[in-house]
Amino acid sequence: MNRKEGKLKSVLILQAVIVIYSLSTVAAKFASGYEFLSLPFIGFYGLEILFLGVYALLWQQMIKRFELSVAYMNRATxxxxxxxxxxxxxxxxxSAKNIIGIxxxxxxIIVVNQDEQ
Structure with missing residues (x-):
């Protein structure tokens, strides 16, 4: 595997970790739709904590692979x-503003992730 392929693979793994983090917000939103301390609320809240725990462990591995500034820039995704x-x-x-902002x-992120020529 050449250097570019290795970097792309690392960025894709980083994005997978960020997807896990973003899913914690989905679980939180689902939990908010139920009465406090009801069984579904506790289930979704537990799922949120699980996502955050897995993310925390994986994030530690990601910041070993990347410069901190690059890792945090990618977190904006x-x-x-x-x-x-x-x-x-x-x-x-x-909205159009959402699309333009993204x-x-x-x-x-693309600029930050480019190899220095």
Whole structure:
């Protein structure tokens, strides 16, 4: 595997970790739809804690692979994943401003992730 393929693989793994983090917000939103301390509330709240725990363990491994500034820049894609989950799970509308904002964030991430020439 050449260097570019290795970097791409690492970025994809980082994105998978960020997806896990973003799913914690989905579980929290589902939990908020139920009465406090009801069985479904506790189930979704437990799922949120599980996602956050798995994310915390995996994040520690990611910051070993990346410069801290690069890892945190990539974490901004949480906004993209949250928008995707809002549409898929909650049927929320996406505005043009949402799309423009996400495109600006993605452009910044692409610039930061480029190899120095």
């Amino acid at each position: 949480t906004l993209l994943w949250s928008l995707v989950w809002a549409v898929l799970f909650f049927k929320e509308a996406v 495109m600006i964030i993605l452009a910044g």
